[in-house]
Amino acid sequence: MKHTSPGGLIVQQLCKEYPTPGDPLVILRDIEIELHQGESLAVLGPSGSGKSTLLNLIGTLDTPTSGKIELGGVDPFSLEQKALAIYRNQKIGFVFQEHYLLPQCSLLENVLLPTLAVGNPQSGAKERGQDLLDRMGIADRQGHHPGECSGGERQRAALARALMMRPQLLLADEPTGNLDRKTADQVAELMLDVQRQEHTILLLATHSQALAEKMDRSAELTDAYLQSR
Secondary structure, eight states: OOOOTTTTTEEEEEEEEESSSSOOOOEEEEEEEEEEEOOEEEOOTTSSHHHHHHHHHTTTTTTTTTEEETTTOOOOOSSSHHHHHHHHHHHHEEOOOSSOTTTTSOHHHHHHHHTTTSSSTTTTTTHHOOOOOOOOTGGTTSSOGGGGGGGGHHHHHHHHHHTTTOOOOEEEETTTTTTOHHHHHHHHHHHHHHHHHHHHEEEESSSSSHHHHSSSSSEETTEEEEEEE
């Protein structure tokens, strides 16, 4: 496999299995992914096929059984715990099916939360958060709490939060799964527009063929293997 540009993502021979009384339960086997900055890949597959597990491994929320993950020339699993937490905060943005916004905080405060993990927010953090909410079309809702907002507005705020630290990699796990078709299309288009503007790598897990077709490339998880489509 050729090496990507310095900002790229490389996944090589990635495997994940769990011990059982009999043979190991294999979730992922020999997964290979290569993405450059600004590229997007949709991973399709039925429930239970390992899509979320794959994203959790690449996002360092779980540990692979074997194989290699490298982002921007860094192997995150070679880092000590504190350095890994900083890496995860600064290099990776997460968007899930659930928005996971804090109900007691405004949308803007939720978007700014990632900046608190590194101590005092850097100068310009508030302006960055406001700009992201504006680009998401919800600048007028920045002072509202999640309970006062629609599902689409909450998911847009969650996307803004994921992009707050200008991550190299955006991981999206069924990001429109809880939205109606029209709202899902709107959120998907916003996500892709901002991802391209920010020149971020996007790795998306979805059931939606329509959403997958909006990505640069797509692949399918079948019987633990990832096959290009």
